[in-house]
Amino acid sequence: MSLPRTGPVRSEAARLAILEATAALFAERGYEHLTIEGVAARAGVGKQTIYRWWRSKGALVAECLLEGLLFDDRLALPDTGDVRADMQAWLTTVFAVIDAEPGLVLSLLAAAAEHPEVGARLRDSLTGSASISGRLDAAIGSTTALRPGVATEQLAEALIGAVVLRALSRSSSDADDAARLVDAILGDAAD
Incomplete structure (x- = not known):
């Protein structure tokens, strides 16, 4: 038997208002100028409500990203x-976002x-069945992609690791970098 929940009930309407306010302010001002105070004012909630549910601006932005609110379908x-061309196009877009919003x-x-x-x-969002490793799994055995038995989850992790390293080093990238990385x-x- 579980104990009853204590503390304020999380209002779905308030949660959505906060996420929508975060996404709108992110689009208007970028990550660096996004503030919890601004989000609270736009959402019509107190700062404490936001901090009760998200411990930091980064956690709030991460939830917006995972909910698909920040970049529409761009990411x-x-x-x-053609998994190879798709990966190159995706990486080029990701690199452009990193260049534009290095703090993100x-x-x-x-x-x-x-x-x-x-x-x-x-x-999970990056390596799940609908994402990178899922797409790599679907490409196994195709004429343009991967041989059977390849560890697609590890390939996906290596690709994301390279993106993270690029973000940490704050070095700019272009389509040629994406092609070389893929x-x-x-x-x-294959020829």
Whole structure:
């Protein structure tokens, strides 16, 4: 038997208002100028309400990202049938976001380091069946992609690790970098 929940009940309407306010302010001002005070004012809630549910700005932004509120479908992995081209296009977009919002990835990393549940959700969203490793699994045996038996989850982790390293080093990237990275992780394209 579980004990009854104590403390204030989390209002779904307030949660959605906070997430929508965060996404709107992020779009208007960027991560660096996003404040909990601004989110609270826009959402019509107190700062304490936000801090009760999210311990930091990074955790709040991470939830917005995971809910698909920050970049619409821009960060979705394309599915044209050519996994190599799709990965290159996705990485080019990710690198552009990192270049435009360098604090975003760093805050997501900090939120994941501080809150294991945020890290687990980020990992699951990136390596789940509808994401990178899922797409790699679907490409096994195709003429343009991967041989049977390849460890797709580890390939996905290596790809994300390279993105994280790029964000940490704050080095700019372009489409050629994305192509080289895909070749390094997936192996050279078959002729």
